[in-house]
Structure formats: structure tokens, C-alpha cells
Amino acid sequence: MKILVVDDEQLARERVIDMLAKIDNQITVVEADNGRSALEIANNDQPDTVLIDIRMPVMDGLECAFHLAAMPTPPSVIFITAYEKHAVKAFETNAIDYLLKPVREERLTKAIEKAAIINRANLAALQKLRQGKANRSYLSVVSQGKIQLIPVEEIRYFKADQKYVTVYWENGETLIDESLKGLEDEFVETFIRIHRNALVSIAHIVSLEKNRDGGYYIIMKDNQEKLSVSRRLAVEAKQRMKKFSL
Amino acid sequence: MTDTKENIKSFLPDFCNSRTVFVLILVAELLAIILTLAPLSYNPINFTNLAMNSLFIQWVTLACIGVLCAFRKQFYMYNDHWVATISYGITILVTFVLAELTWWLVTMSSIDFNVPQYEHYIFLLQYEHYLFLLRVMGISAITWALALRYFYIQHQYRQQIESESEARYQVLQARIKPHFLFNCLNTIASLIRRQPEMAEQAIEDLADLFRASLQDNRDSHTLEDELTICKRYLRIEQHRLGKRLQLDWQIPTLPVNIKLPALSLQPLLENAIYHGIEQLGEGGTVLFSCVVEEDHLLITIKNPVPERDNNTHHGNRLAQDNVRQRLESFFNKDNLLSVYLTDHNYTVSVIVPSPKA
Numbered sequence: 226m227k228i229l230v231v232d233d234e235q236l237a238r239e240r241v242i243d244m245l246a247k248i249d250n251q252i253t254v255v256e257a258d259n260g261r262s263a264l265e266i267a268n269n270d271q272p273d274t275v276l277i278d279i280r281m282p283v284m285d286g287l288e289c290a291f292h293l294a295a296m297p298t299p300p301s302v303i304f305i306t307a308y309e310k311h312a313v314k315a316f317e318t319n320a321i322d323y324l325l326k327p328v329r330e331e332r333l334t335k336a337i338e339k340a341a342i343i344n345r346a347n348l349a350a351l352q353k354l355r356q357g358k359a360n361r362s363y364l365s366v367v368s369q370g371k372i373q374l375i376p377v378e379e380i381r382y383f384k385a386d387q388k389y390v391t392v393y394w395e396n397g398e399t400l401i402d403e404s405l406k407g408l409e410d411e412f413v414e415t416f417i418r419i420h421r422n423a424l425v426s427i428a429h430i431v432s433l434e435k436n437r438d439g440g441y442y443i444i445m446k447d448n449q450e451k452l453s454v455s456r457r458l459a460v461e462a463k464q465r466m467k468k469f470s471l
Numbered sequence: 472m473t474d475t476k477e478n479i480k481s482f483l484p485d486f487c488n489s490r491t492v493f494v495l496i497l498v499a500e501l502l503a504i505i506l507t508l509a510p511l512s513y514n515p516i517n518f519t520n521l522a523m524n525s526l527f528i529q530w531v532t533l534a535c536i537g538v539l540c541a542f543r544k545q546f547y548m549y550n551d552h553w554v555a556t557i558s559y560g561i562t563i564l565v566t567f568v569l570a571e572l573t574w575w576l577v578t579m580s581s582i583d584f585n586v587p588q589y590e591h592y593i594f595l596l597q598y599e600h601y602l603f604l605l606r607v608m609g610i611s612a613i614t615w616a617l618a619l620r621y622f623y624i625q626h627q628y629r630q631q632i633e634s635e636s637e638a639r640y641q642v643l644q645a646r647i648k649p650h651f652l653f654n655c656l657n658t659i660a661s662l663i664r665r666q667p668e669m670a671e672q673a674i675e676d677l678a679d680l681f682r683a684s685l686q687d688n689r690d691s692h693t694l695e696d697e698l699t700i701c702k703r704y705l706r707i708e709q710h711r712l713g714k715r716l717q718l719d720w721q722i723p724t725l726p727v728n729i730k731l732p733a734l735s736l737q738p739l740l741e742n743a744i745y746h747g748i749e750q751l752g753e754g755g756t757v758l759f760s761c762v763v764e765e766d767h768l769l770i771t772i773k774n775p776v777p778e779r780d781n782n783t784h785h786g787n788r789l790a791q792d793n794v795r796q797r798l799e800s801f802f803n804k805d806n807l808l809s810v811y812l813t814d815h816n817y818t819v820s821v822i823v824p825s826p827k828a
Contacts, residue, residue, distance in 0.1 A: 240661035
């Protein structure tokens with residue numbers, strides 16, 4: 226059995242690792258100090274179970290669990306938390322297992338025995354409870370059995386094409402399995418819908434221009450791409466851009 | 472400091488205080504103006520009347536203030552009902568005596584003993600005398616009653632605010648963040664196995680921190696005590712965060728004997744770590760500096776913050792506002808705490824007024 230222990234505090238990891246060794250010496254342990262590095266390790270080591278702290282820098286535990294759940298063979302996840310009132314309540318209503326710090330050995334033993342895979346819908350519900358920042362900082366896609374992360378701040382725009390949504394970001398174009406509507410709702414603060422099929426990052430817009438036949442288009446940073454804006458959404462886009470630049 | 476405490480004891484304001492005297496004189500003058508304006512006749516406003524009214528009313532007011540000031544010490548021995556009755560009695564008595572005096576002064580100087588129908592004249596004068604006393608006593612009784620009522624209500628209001636802020640003070644001072652507590656206990660649990668001596672030290676530090684948060688004696692906490700608390704707190708966090716937490720501790724030799732409320736700097740450090748260092752994968756440096764100025768100390772706490780984080784400041788504000796409130800009520804000054812936020816840094820500056828040499 227392989228267990229991935231994720232916590233940003235070394236002493237906290239050490240304690241859990243010591244306990245795991247005591248519980249069962251057949252357990253192999255890998256560790257990570259934040260959600261993002263946990264995903265890299267999960268890609269390479271394919272752990273059976275992930276013990277993960279919630280509050281961590283770079284990527285927190287809830288977001289990491291969300292991406293883990295997208296893996297072809299997702300690991301079971303057990304959350305560990307010192308004191309997150311909201312999360313604990315949500316775990317209970319969604320029947321997700323969690324441990325409280327300082328972790329007790331018998332609780333840990335039990336949790337590992339019955340560790341279950343958490344479904345992504347449950348985790349999405351949890352995401353919303355994260356205070357202040359309800360949106361992910363990364364999108365994940367699985368290619369060749371591994372998770373690839375797309376930092377949201379590097380995304381220029383999303384374009385829907387019949388069934389799929391394509392992400393245009395700094396490292397190219399990637400197909401993702403999500404709906405434009407869902408993305409629009411999640412990233413409402415940083416992205417604007419400019420067309421039925423396009424959602425654009427406000428930070429990547431240079432300007433909004435008018436073409437000869439009265440239609441609007443947007444010029445994007447870096448590659449000077451032009452994206453057409455539907456007449457219906459032009460006014461709102463203008464206002465949002467103005468607000469953003471203030 | 473002592474003045475406000477005395478004021479709280481009795482509902483009457485300090486009549487020896489120049490501010491109170493000034494306010495009362497002002498109110499008395501307003502009363503004089505009202506009385507001059509009051510008669511509804513076609514006559515133009517009579518400035519001689521205003522002068523006479525003012526003279527008399529100010530005379531009465533100042534005399535009452537003088538007597539009440541002299542009796543001030545006695546008031547603290549009785550409860551509010553007695554204080555109200557006694558002070559009301561005093562003011563009525565003073566007014567009566569002065570009204571009588573005024574009457575005799577005015578009439579004696581103008582009595583004409585050679586008028587015909589002398590007896591009738593005296594009768595009319597007597598009649599006027601009683602009318603005058605009645606009017607003066609009526610106005611005075613009502614006005615003093617209103618004034619006492621006003622003092623009483625204001626006192627109640629002030630007391631309520633005082634007790635509310637006292638309660639909040641205690642609640643918030645006792646609030647060591649649970650997040651910190653449980654993480655700290657977890658760290659200690661881990662240290663016990665691997666570095667028992669470190670664990671022992673961490674427990675001692677935690678105990679000191681709790682003791683400070685439970686401390687009730689507000690007046691005896693010095694800057695030195697607070698700095699010790701801060702160091703102990705940082706030592707605990709150092710165990711948890713390891714290399715991620717770097718410290719830049721710039722404290723010169725400080726003037727001794729500077730007092731400040733307990734836990735007025737530690738929560739700011741806690742914010743710096745909770746919202747800053749902990750949120751950064753690589754960690755960062757917390758700057759803690761103190762500059763000695765002529766009449767105050769300037770303490771600065773600066774920490775890096777994650778770039779894209781625009782919404783962590785609700786939590787910040789609670790502890791920060793509490794610190795601000797306590798500092799400002801302790802030193803009785805405004806604007807002692809200020810915050811600067813740049814793209815990557817969060818800076819809190821605290822001014823600690825130093826006692827006059």
C-alpha cells in the first residue's frame with residue numbers, strides 16, 4: 226500500500242509518517258508539501274491513499290483533492306485539518322472522511338482501513354465553501370494517465386466548439402471536459418463572456434475596437450489575436466473592462 | 472486617567488473641571504436668550520432684558536457650580552438617588568438665596584418712600600416680590616431637573632459603552648486563534664517523539680502566551696513584556712514553519728517603562744504569518760522593527776503576501792481592529808495604527824506614545 230502524505234509543515238508530516246510506520250510496516254510513504262507538488266507526486270507514484278492537509282500555500286487541499294479525483298484511477302482521500310469549521314461541517318454532510326490535528330493513531334488506522342474515493346461532485350460542493358476564494362487556481366486535464374495543470378492566470382480565453390471547450394493559454398491549446406457556463410460562473414470575477422462561444426480573461430485584453438461594419442472585436446495581449454464580440458455583450462464587456470482597469 | 476474614573480463613579484460631571492464649567496455657562500446663556508425671546512409681544516427684542524437675564528442666570532449658575540464643586544468629594548459616598556436629591560436641593564437653595572438677594576438689591580435701591588398711598592405701594596411691591604420668586608424658582612426647578620436628567624442619561628450611556636468595550640476587550644484578548652492552538656499542539660505532539668527538549672520549550676512558550684492572553688492587569692504590561700511574548704510566539708511558529716519563516720528583528724535598546732495593552736503586537740505578527748508567510752510556498756521574511764522618535768515609538772511589521780490574493784483581509788481586519796481599538800482607548804489618541812498594502816507586501820505600523828519625560 227502506498228500513501229501520500231501532504232502537509233506544508235514538516236513536523237506534521239513526520240508525525241503522521243511515524244504513525245503510519247507503526248500501524249503497518251508494509252506501507253510505503255511518499256510526501257509533498259503543498260497541493261501542487263502532491264499532484265506531481267501522485268502522477269509519478271500513483272498512491273492508493275492521500276492524507277492531505279487543507280490549508281496549504283500554492284494549492285490547498287480541497288483543490289488538490291478535486292484534481293486528484295480526475296485521475297483515471299483516483300486515490301482515496303482523507304483530509305486532515307487543524308481547525309476549519311466550515312470544511313468540517315461540509316465533510317460531515319458529504320460523508321467525506323477527515324482527521325483532526327493532532328491526529329490520533331486509532332483514528333488514523335480506522336480512516337485508512339475504510340478510506341474511500343471521493344467523487345468530484347462532492348468535492349465541487351466543498352470548493353464553494355472555501356472562504357473568500359471559491360474558484361480553482363488551476364484547471365486539470367488528464368493526458369496519458371497523468372494530470373496536467375493549467376494555471377488559471379495563464380489562460381487567455383476559452384472557446385467552445387460544439388462538444389468541447391478549448392483553453393488557449395501560454396503553453397498552447399488544450400481540450401478540457403468542462404462547460405463554458407460552469408467556467409463562466411466559477412471565474413466570474415476575472416473572465417468575461419464576449420460571445421456565445423467565447424470566455425476571455427480580462428487581464429489579457431488590450432483593447433476593445435470597432436470594425437468597419439459596426440461590430441466589435443477584442444485585441445489580446447502578446448499575439449495580437451482578434452476575437453469578435455457579439456453585439457449583445459459589447460456594452461457589458463466595455464463596462465467590465467473599464468472597472469477592471471481602475 | 473484618574474479623572475475619567477472618578478466621573479464614572481458619580482453620575483454628576485466634575486463641576487471643578489473647566490470644560491464642564493464652560494459648557495454650563497454656555498447652556499445658561501442659551502437659557503437667558505430663550506427667556507428674552509419668550510414674551511410674545513409686539514415690542515422689539517429688548518437687549519437690556521437680555522443683559523439682565525444673563526447677569527442673573529450666570530450668577531446663579533456660577534454659584535451653583537461653585538457649591539457643587541465644593542461638595543464634589545461628598546457625592547462619591549452616596550448612591551445616585553441621594554446624589555440627585557442633594558444636588559437638586561443645593562441648586563434650588565442657591566437659586567432661592569440669590570433670587571432673594573437680587574430682589575432686595577434691586578428694590579432697595581429704587582424704593583421711593585415719598586409716594587402717596589404708600590401702603591398700597593408696599594402691598595404691590597410685596598405681590599411683585601412673590602411673583603418674582605415664584606417665576607425664578609419655577610424656571611430654575613425645571614431647568615435643573617432637566618440638567619440632572621441629562622447628566623444621568625449621559626452617564627448611563629457612557630457606562631454602557633465602557634462595559635461593552637470592556638466585554639469585547641476580554642473576549643478578544645482571550646482569543647488565541649484556534650487554528651494556531653491546534654497546529655501548535657500538533658507540532659508539540661510531533662516534537663515530543665523526535666526532540667523532547669524542543670517540545671518542552673514549546674509548551675513553556677505556549678503557556679506564557681496563554682498567560683498573557685488571560686492577564687487582567689492592564690496597567691502593568693510593558694513593551695518589554697510584549698516583545699518577550701512576541702519572541703515566544705515566533706519561536707513556536709518557527710517550529711511549525713521551519714525555513715519558510717525568516718525573521719528580521721530590528722529592535723534597538725528601548726526606553727524602559729513604556730506601557731501598552733497586553734497582546735497589542737503579537738496578534739499583528741500572527742496576522743503576518745497566517746495571511747502572509749503560511750500562504751507562500753517558499754515562505755518569506757517578517758520584518759519587525761522599532762524606531763524611537765521624540766515622543767513616540769514607531770513599530771513596523773512587514774510581511775510578504777501572495778500576489779493574487781485580494782480577499783484575505785477580512786480575517787486580518789478583525790484582529791487588527793481589535794488591536795487598534797485597544798491601543799486607542801489605552802492611550803486616548805486616534806490614528807495609532809496604519810496599514811499599507813502593496814503588490815507583494817503588507818505593512819502595519821503602530822505608534823506607541825511614550826510617557827513624557
